[in-house]
Amino acid sequence: MKTLTATDIVQSEGEQSIETKRRNAIKGAFFSEYIDMFDIYLPVVVLSPVLAFFQPPHLSSGMETILASLVFITTLLGRPIGALLFGMVADRIGRRKASIWSVSGFGVVTLLIALLPGYESIGIMSYWLLVLLRFVDGIFLGGGYTGAMPLAIEYSKKEQRGFVGGFIIAGFPAAYVSINLVAMLMFALFPLSGMNSPYAQWGWRIPFVLGAVLAGILAMYYVHKVAESEIWKSEAADKGNQPDKLPLTDLLRGKSGRNLLQVLVMMTGFWLTQNIITIFLPTGLLVKTLHLTGFQMTSTLMITYFVLFFSYIGSGLIAQAIGRRRFFAIVGPLIATVGAGLLYVLANVDGLSLPAIIAIVCVLAVLVTSPWGVIVTYINERFVTDVRATGFGVGFSLSVIIPSFYAFYMDWLSAFMPLRMTSVVLLCIGGLIGAIGALMGPETKDVDF
Template sequence: MVSISANTAVADDVHAHSHEEKRKNAIKGAFFSEYIDMFDIYLPVVVLSPVLFYFQPPNLSTATETILASLVFITTLLGRPLGALLFGIVADKLGRRKASIYSVSGFGVVTLLIALLPGYQTLGVGAYILLVVLRFIDGIFLGGGYTGAMPLAIEYSKKEKRGFVGGLIIAGFPAAYVSINLVTMLMFALFPLSGMDSPYAQWGWRIPFVIGALMAAGLALYYVYKVSESEVWQSESGEIRQKVPLHDLLKGKSARNLLQVLIMMSGFWLTQNIITIFLPTGVLLHTLHLSGFEMTATLIISYSVLFFSYIGSGLLGQKIGRRRFFVIVGPLIATLGAAILWALLHVPNLSLPTIMLLVCLLAVLVTSPWGVIVTYINERFVTDVRATGFGLGFSLSVILPSFYAFYMEWLSALMPFNLTAVVLLVLGGLIGTVGALMGPETKDVDFSTH
């Protein structure tokens, strides 16, 4: 009898250790999936922007150059919702792990193909067309990269740790941004850029793309050999997994949940875009006239701070509740955040340390919801549609806020242009708050019954 009890205890210990190992591996996989996803997303913005002339006809007007440059980034964004839908369905029907392996392998291959692209001198306008097409395809795979990985990690997390895990996963974004800037600075130092025939223009820019492709290959192998399928997903009956997730998402309770998430996320994407896209060029470069080095240093410091603030937001959301967190932070973004942005745009003669401090405060406040968002959206959907719901809720909501520059242009007919970004920040904070108020608290959701 004693022997049987001892054997049972040993078996329980082995099972517990195995489950803990699966949990850690799933969380690591989700963090690196976010890190590599963001590394690849920002490759054209940071690495390729200085040499887009390599792919374009010579002697273009400034307006045409701006449009062509924006297409490289926008096509990736447009591919993300499609990827979230396709790979969300794969994750809900075939498993989170398979969706992660397929999507990561896909964007690794496409990123490598971009690194091998010839320029305008070789292929003419076909070089630019190939770049845009590959970035669109890359966006599809990138959109699927986190659709499987993040639900898998959240489903493996203990209920009381889900807030920390969500914050840690999204911290992969600022970590990637800092990394890609440091890699690019190294490339510029090793391979100077001085015209079409310079080392950076011919092949220096290709090295970060190869690094991104190799990291994706490593992550795919990690999921193959180290990450186990979600036990929560496996516990669903085969009959449920045969359903079409999109059909269930568009009716009944799941449809209402998706609508609520889309409204909330549209608000927080709008505030996020003001900080991550408009702030660097519209504020730091064109309004405050920082040098390239000063702007890069300011952004690297602020993104380094964000790595820790995202984790802190996740922990705070776990303590006080995700919904309450959004309802508190949304109005703060619309008031305090808007005041800080107004100061950066209108107060003259700010010193560089003051600018750095204000940018850090603004970035921490305005982007703080993202430390809670990953966990919250996963908790809003039942298991059989969770990956599809998370993917669409996260990615589809980015489309309307991505046209923030057009909204600023329209608003400039009614007010000074520099005030338009402040107004959009207020609107985004309020929309995010309204969206959060439309939904329930989720921190006590039990995945085994949800």
Template sequence: MDEKRRSAIKGAFFSEFIDMFDIYLPVVVLSPVLFFFQPAHLSAGVEAILASLVFITTLLGRPVGALLFGMVADRIGRRMASIYSVSGFGVITLLIALLPGYNTIGIGSYLLLVALRFLDGICLGGGYTGAMPLAIEYSRKHQRGFVGGFIIAGFPAAYVTINLVAMLMFVLFPLHGADSPYTHWGWRIPFIIGAVLAGCLALYYIFKVSESEIWKSEIGERPEKVPFTDLLRGKSGRNLLQVLIMMSGFWLTQNIITIFLPTTLLSRFLHLSHFQLTSTLLISYAVLFFSYIGAGLIGQRIGRRRFFAIIGPVIATIGAAILYVLANVDGLTLPVIMLLVCVLSVIVTSPWGVIVTYINERFVTDVRATGFGVGFSLSVIIPSFYAFYMNWLSAIMPFHVTPVVLLCLGGLIGMVGALMGPETKDVDF
């Protein structure tokens, strides 16, 4: 049993790692050469829209994949859902690496890229829907907090890794125009690496990971299957609503840190150079690897619900104050900016060290994978439009203040959503 437990937990960690590695490939590796897939002489507005679609379509595919593979995980097993989804995004990532450019097949090149990223998002959404419930179900009750924090720590580990890989590619294949080595070959290598990693993970699940004993004992031998509608009604339906409210708040705060902070605040407000920006983010994400695990351990000790109830107001006060300083105070030195970014990131993203365990504990075995996948992914949609909310708020307040308001709002919504549910750390599966 101990060997099965370790294999399931390691599989979930690497599933999160490879999931995040593939999701951030276009942002880090492909964004400098998106012109390879597009016609020349586009306006800045059109270029921005085309660039955003490459990332957004992946996010839109994730809730679809979470629902589809969640049902697969609840009906035929967590392990098989993981094998199918990992194999899927491995093949799709490899196909992206082989795509021809605009000069070869015209606008079809860009359309294929967007379509493949949407399909990639579906498979990536299924990657954690099977793997994480499998790992949490194998975990001992008193270790579930650590396991959840350790699994989600795969996200910052992947971010650091892909940036280091990208830096190496820029050195080996210089980027200096449409005919440069990076434009034609350099960007493809990280995608091939992502595909190989996915293939290795699929083989790991095939040969090393066993199906959840809890799922087999409760669901695997049952002749009738639980319909998806059971997730939407009764106690499971109320649990899902509570999780969606809580997660909407914490996704809003997360987006401020993972998207607004690097793309707007640090680069446009604080005018950091590319090297300064990359260094700041690499340091902060390295710190997050350990803070996620620490948050999981704290949640295990004091309770998941209590953790969320405390950290929500902390985000809305201390986190918001730090963000205000970064966005509005001039003359900050680089070391001070790095320190504030690290502290802000640890505070605002700490709920994620507890979230994986908590959501799995909120659902019974019959609908656990589907409930986790839908609750985790569907809640990202409304917060994803944070830039529109900032634009609307700028009509009544300075734009630099709008992310602070959203951070406060997200922290309080996350707290309220958590208080709507019970404590779960002593739940038996």
């Protein structure tokens, strides 16, 4: 029997310490994505039925649509700003601090939204406060992952980075399922029947308070459990005597600038395909074309997102085995062919049974959104430590803007083809752009940080 020496004990404790740091950083990134998406879906799922609580009565349907869209668009506009600001904080001051500040920020803003009075109390100011707070919320949400995700990937073992990236992004479907379960519970406990009903007056506030509490718990988790990235600390120490420069300066020039352009091209394609599945499919196809009831649509999406939790992790593992660039190059054309074919069936074949619709939607969603199980790891691997958080944040968030106007592109395309075909064409275009963008860059799975 071997006797442990003092050296063995110190070495064991050191290894255990690094392993603990690794686990805590990965769990922190997963819950950061989970709470980020929980907050994103709050107004979509919980607030949509009672937006009239903040608006003047007797609005035209067109004006109601415009005011409703502003609540969501302003959050979208805030995300790239937050990704840039907090990305620079993460690269200059530390990933951990950026995570704590951003999570604390959207926790406070979410709580303030829960306390907002309605139109009857302060008039139209109620609506504009909601829009302003959602914009500020978007800034903090955009910064939420620029620190947490690079921190987790930098702590990950090279051979496990694929799994870690897929696991982190699996927080997205987990949050979607959770917020829908919370919303269903609220609707059951506090019936919605007009603006004076219990749900309209205060029932919708409970999920927002829950979101704020979750953010507070996550902030405390980072304060007490998550250590700063060893890779970032080592790089910062090496550059300690050099003059300070904004990470954005280094990001936009030379090799990093070319890397950013490549990531933006790739992500523009995959954001377009993602928006077709996560936004257009539920609202424009399942309801308006297939005429599913609210219960049928919710059931379909809940099953789909449950499956996506595991498929994201699977995508990360597959890409770890065959290469991330190769994965994108294979999946992009598959989205443009098989995915487009499945979407065509949903949009044009009449008489599909509900089980058939659920099966097609699940297969379609798994295929089209599979790149997202790889994207977190890949983008972090494309940038050096000095600009990794800024590059990840800008590459991930700025690329969402052009694809977000997919409805306008569908309207333009409808002048040349039936409206039902426009989403199929956009899915083809998005898949091909994503593949081309990936082929513009190198393989990254063996990159050393």
